[in-house]
Amino acid sequence: MSSQFDYKGEVSLSSVRSSYGCEISRGLCGSPNRGSASPSSAASGDQPDPSYVFFDALLPSNIMSILNEMRLAAECTDTVLCVGSREFSCHRALLAAASPYFRAMFTGDLRESYESRISLHDLCPRMVGHLIEFAYKSRVLITEDNAEELYITANFLQFEQVAKSCEEFLQRNISAGNCLSLARFAETYRCLPLQRDAERFVLEHFEEVSQGSEFLDLRFDQLVAYIRHDELAVQSEKVVYDAVLRWIRSNSEERALFRPELLRSIRLPLIEEDILSEMLSGRDEDYLSKSRHCADVLKEAKCCQWLMKRGYRVLGPGTSPRSPGRRSEVIVLVGGHQKGRDGEYIYSDEVYCMDAHEAVRSSYPRWYPLARMPHHMKRKYSVAALGSDIFVTGGYDTVCEQSSRLVWRYSFSRNRWKPVASLLDARHSHGSASLNGRFYVVGGKTSFQNTRLDSVECYNPFADEWKPLAPLPIAVSVPSVVGYHGRLYVIGGATQDECACSHIQCYDPITDVWSLLPDLEFSRKTLRVATAHDGRIFVLGGRKPREVSEISVETGDECPHEPSNEQRTFPGVTVAGDRLWVFGGKIGEESRNCAEYYDLRTNTWTTLVGFLPKALYMHGCVTIEDVA
Template sequence: MGRNVDDFDFCLASHAQSLLEGLQRLRANPKLSDVTLLVGGREFPCHRGVLALCSHYFDAMFSGDFVESITARVEIKEVDPSALEMLLDFAYTGKITINQANVEGLIRTSNQLHFPTIQKVCTRYLRQQMDATNCLGICEFGESHGCPEVSSKAWSFLQENFEDVSRQEEFLQLSKERLAIYLSNDQLQVQEEQSLAEAVLRWVRYDAGPRAKFLPELLELAHLVSLPDHNEPGAGLGASQRCPGLCLQGGSSSGAQKRPLTLPQKLEEVLVVVGGRVLEETEDDDGGLDARATPRNFAFYNPKSRRWMALPDFPDYNKWGFSLVALNNDVYVTGGSRGSQNDTWSTTQAWRFCLKDGAWKPIASMLKARTNHTSAVLNGEIYVIGGTTVDIVEVECYDPYNKSWCAISPALKYVSNFTAAGCLGKLYLIGSCAVKYNALTLQCYNPVRDLWSVITSPFIPKYLSAPRCASLHGLIYLIGDNTKKVYVYDPEANIWQKVGL
C-alpha cells in the first residue's frame, strides 16, 4: 500500500506498559481471566497468553493437545505457591525483587515451570553473592538443581579460598561424604601445607564423638604428610590412635593401597610483570627484531626471597597498551595495540597464562577492540573498562566458566585517565577526563542490578596522573605517577584518607 504525503504515523510510547498494568488489574476479576491455577490450596486467576509468553512450560501446556489447554482450572502439584505468586507478578509487570531469602525458591520454581528469564537472573544473583560463608551451600544447591554455572563457580571459589572457607560454620556442618569430595580435589590452593590438616581437625572437633573414626580416611584423602605441630594430643583424636602413623607414611595406612603423593598447592604472593619493551620507530610488526634475541617479557618477583624469576614469554612481543589481571592464580592479558608508531590498531585478543600447565593460551576475543584500558576482577569474573574509540566508557565482562564475554552497562561519566578495582561485591571506577587537573570522580557498579552510580565522597584526591589502585581487606588503595602520596578509600564509610608511609 502506498503512502500519501499527509499520512501521519502515531505511536503511543506508554501503550505496552499500560497494557501490562491493565492485564494486572484484570487478574483481580475472575470473570476476565481465562484460567485459574490451583497451587498449594491457593487460587491464581490469570491469562493463558501471558503465561505462555513467559514460560515454556505453560506454552507447551496451553498450546498442546492436553486437557489443561481447555479446562478453566489447572492444578499444579509440588510447586511453592509463594514463589509462583512472584513469578506471576513478574509475568504481568516485568519486575521482581530477589534476595537471599527467596532466591533458592525462585530458582527451584522457575526451573520447574521453565521461566528462562528468572532462571538466568537468579543464577547470576547467586554467583554474585558468593563468599566464604555460603559457597559450599551454593555449590550443593547448584548441583542438585541443574545450575552448572553456579556449581562450577562455587568449586572454583573453593579451590582459591579453601583456607577462608574452612573457617566458616558451613564447613563444620558438612557431611563426611561431602567433605571427602572436597578434600579429594587436588586443585585446592593453600598458603601452608598444614592448612588442610587443620581444617580436617576443626571439622572432627566440631562433633568429636561420631567423627573421630573418620580422621585417618580424611587425612589420607587430603594427601597429608604430617599433622600440625601445635596439634593438642587427645583433642578429639582419642578414637584414632593410628592417625600419627598414617600421616608419617605420607597418607597410606597399612590396609590401603599406596598411591603417588600429591601435596596441596602451596602458594606465595608474587609480583608479576608482562611486557615492557619500547617499540622503535624503525621497527614494524613483522621485522626489525629477531624473536630469538628478544629479552624475556614475562617474569615474577618474590618479595620473600627478593629474586626475579623468568616465566614462559608472552607470545605477542610487539603489543602495547594491553591490560593485565590475575584470577584464580592465572594471569590474563586483554587487548592492546599492534603495529609501528605510525600505523597502529587495537585488538580484541585475550590471553591466559595457566599456572597449572605453565603455558599461554588464547581465550575468547573481547567484543570490542581496546587499548590503554583497565581491567579488574569481581566475583570470579573479569571486567575490562574503557579503551575503545567512542566517547563513553564501554565495559564488558568475561566469565571464565562459560568462556565468554558479555557487554554490561557503560559508566555514567566519561573518563580517560582512570583505574578500577573490585571491592566488597562491587566495581569501583576512579578517574578524570583528559583535561589536566580535572577532579577525579568515583563511580560504582552493582553487578546484581547492572547499574552504575556516581559517589560523592569527602576528601577524594583532586587529580592524579595515570592512577592505579588495588583492593585489600575491604579497602581500595590509590596512587598516581605524579605523586608519592598513597590514598585509601573505605567503601563502607565512604571516606578517603592519606596513607602515612
C-alpha cells in the first residue's frame, strides 16, 4: 500500500494544501500535517538524532484567527476604541504592530497609553471597523463606495498599505464621470499620483468631461488651468469655447466677472474665422463683445488671426497649437557671472540652450550657443519667459553705476535680440514672470540709497507698453515670482530691514488687488522657485541651502522632498519634463559647471559633473517650448 508521504526521504508539502515549510524530515516523529523537523547535528550510522527543531508555519495565521475570535468575544482585550456611536474591543499590542499611529499612542507619554477607553474623533466608524478587521485578518474589501473614505481613514491612522491600495484602486477606476471629483479629492488629501492621473484623464477626454454636471462645479482657477494647458486634447478650440460658455451660463450672475480672463485662456486666434467674427459682431447670445474688456480680447484675437492668415508668424500662448502628448522643451541659460582666465569673475553675454528631452536620453546632451545677449555689462537683472520668448529686464549697469530701465526680448524662433519698451522704474535685484499672455516685473532695488521697491509693472507684448499696477504689500528685493492658476505669486525675497520675507504675496490681475497668504517662515532671502507642468511649485533653499519643499499657495502647506546633493548659492533652477534642474551656482567660493536634477517620479537626485559649457552663477535659467 503506497503512502502519500515517504518518511525516508525529504517531505514535499507542495502536493498538499498546506503552507508548512520543511527543511529535512529524516527522523520526523510528529505528524507531517503539523510541521517539519531538522536535526541539530549530523546523524551518523544508526544512531538516533539527539534533537530536532519543530517549525509550525501555520501558527501565525492560527494565532491571528484566534485573536480575532477573542476580539469579537471581548476576551483578553485591553482597550476599547470609541468611534462615534460604535465601540471596538481590541488588543493594544496588535494595533501597535499594525499601525505606527497606534504604536506612538500606546508606547509614548500620551494619556491614551494608560487609558482603557480611547475616543477617535472625526472618523467614520465603519471605516475604522474595516481597518481593525484588516489588522486581525490581513484583508479588506475596497469598493467604489468606500475607497475614498477608507483612504482618508487609513491615511490618518497610518495603515499605509491599505491607503496605497485604495489609491491604486481609485487610479484604476478613473472615468469621465468621476475624474473631476477624484482630482479635487486628491488635491485635498495630497494624494499626488491620483491627482496627476485624474487631471491627465481630464486633459485627454476634455470634450466628454465638459458635458458632465461635475464640470460646472469647477472653481475658476481649476477651469483656467485646464483650458490653458498645451496638452488639452480637443479637435477644435470651439470645443473649449462651448465648454467655457456652459460653465458661465450655469451661474452667470457670479461668473460674468471671469469672462475676459476665460476668453484670454482660449486660443481664440485658432478658432474658426466665422465664429470669431460672430463673437466680435455682438450677435453672440452671451453678448461677450458688449463688455469692453471682452471686446478688447476679441479684437486682439482677430488681429492675430488676420496676421496669421497672411503668413505672419505670431508667437504667444494664444497662437500656439495644442500638442497633446507631445512637448518639445528647451532649457536656456542666459548670461550670468563666470570665471575669467586671470581668476576674476566677469559678466557673461553668452546664451546656451539644451533639448530637455535629449537630456533624458543622454547623460551629457549637447549645449548649443545662441545669439549673445546685448548690453551685457550689468548684473542683478531678471530673466523670465513669455511663451517661446525670453525677457531680460533691468539690472545694475556696472558702467554707469546705476539701475537700468532697459528691456531686451529674445525670439527663440529667430535667434535674435531686440529692445522693447523700457521699464517705468529703473530697478535691479527684482523678480519677473509671465501670466495670461502678459509679463510682470516686481519689486527690486533702485540706485538711490539701495531702497527696496514695492512697485509692480505689467508689459503688454501686443501694444509694446508697460503700465503700473497696485504696489506690493511688502517691498522686497530678489523675490521669486511665478504665475499660477490666473494669479501672480511673489515668494520670499529680502525686506527693507534685510530680513527674509516669509509671506507669499498674491496678485489678482482681474481686481488689481494684492493679498498676503499664510506665513511659511522662510529664513533665506535668495531662495529659488520652479513650477512643474502639473502646477506643483517647488522651493529650493527656503530655510537651508539644500532644502527642497513643495508648497501649496492656496493653503500654505509644505511637503518636504529629498534635499539636493550640493549646497549651492545663486544657481539656475527650472523644471523640464519630470525633472527639477539645478544648474551651476557657487559651491563655497568657486563657481561650478556641474548640474543636478531631481526626478519627480522617483524622488531621487542625480549629479552631473562638468555638465555646463562654462562655470556660471547668477545666470538666467528658463524652460521654453520649441515652436520651430
